[in-house]
Amino acid sequence: MGFEIKVKKIRENAVVPKIATSGSAAADLYACTDEPLVVPARGSAVVPTGIAIAVPEGYGAFIFARSGLGIKHGIAPRNCVGVIDSDYRGEICVGLMNNSDEDYVIQPNDRIAQMAIMPVMPAEYVLSEELSETERGTGGFGSTGK
Numbered sequence: 001m002g003f004e005i006k007v008k009k010i011r012e013n014a015v016v017p018k019i020a021t022s023g024s025a026a027a028d029l030y031a032c033t034d035e036p037l038v039v040p041a042r043g044s045a046v047v048p049t050g051i052a053i054a055v056p057e058g059y060g061a062f063i064f065a066r067s068g069l070g071i072k073h074g075i076a077p078r079n080c081v082g083v084i085d086s087d088y089r090g091e092i093c094v095g096l097m098n099n100s101d102e103d104y105v106i107q108p109n110d111r112i113a114q115m116a117i118m119p120v121m122p123a124e125y126v127l128s129e130e131l132s133e134t135e136r137g138t139g140g141f142g143s144t145g146k
Contacts, residue, residue, distance in 0.1 A: 005053050005054065005055065005061075005117060006053065006054040007051050007053050008051065008054075008089075009050060010091045011032050011048070011050030011091075013032060013034070014030070014051050015050075015109055017029055017030075017051070017053075017115055026064060026114035026115055027114065027115050028066070028114055028115075029049050029063070029092065029094060029111070029113045029115050030049060030110065030111055030112065031048070031049070031106050031109060031110045031111075031112045032048050032049050032050025032051070032109075033047070033048065033106070033108045034108065036105050036106065036107050036108070038103050038104070039096050039097075039098040039103065039104045040098060040103050041098055041100060041101050041104075042099070042100075042101065043098055044078045044096060044098065045095075045096055045106075046093050046094070046095050046096075047093060047106060048091060048093050049092045049094065049112075050091065051091065052089050052092065053084070053092065055084060055085070055088070056086060057086045057087075058119060059086060059117050059118065059120060060084060060085060060086065060117070060120045061083075061084035061092075061116070062081055062082065062083060062117075062118055063082030063083075063084070063092075063094055063113050063114070064081060064113065064116065065077055065113060066111060066114055069111075069112070073098075073104050074104075075096055075097070075098055075099075075104055075112075076096070077094060077096060077097070077113060078095035078096060079095060082094065082095070084115075092115075096113075
């Protein structure tokens with residue numbers, strides 16, 4: 001197992017993130033609501049998790065869609081991937097987008113997303129007149145084939 005992430009419950013009925021299997025890359029995040037929450041067709045909703053976490057410096061927490069929700073129901077994070085910085089200590093909320101033509105109902109304690117802890121490398125961005133040459137060069141979208 002990796003290292004520990006401290007979790008603080010912001011709401012009493014919050015569920016601590018859980019890794020489903022020993023090979024899971026991410027932990028499940030759970031809705032922390034008192035009643036069902038509707039994500040309208042082609043609309044969005046912000047879903048509280050009721051938790052805050054302490055991400056170690058040099059790491060970030062990244063929020064991804066649960067594949068079952070995304071593939072079967074069209075439910076995925078509105079911003080594609082959520083980023084939780086190591087210095088953020090507020091409640092984790094997940095903005096979900098419903099890409100289907102039917103309303104989707106989230107029940108209290110439903111698994112709504114997954115969270116992976118990954119290393120990040122801070123960079124200093126320096127203005128330069130030239131960049132190193134590569135085989136691809138300036139070829140953009142689709143330039144490497146199908």
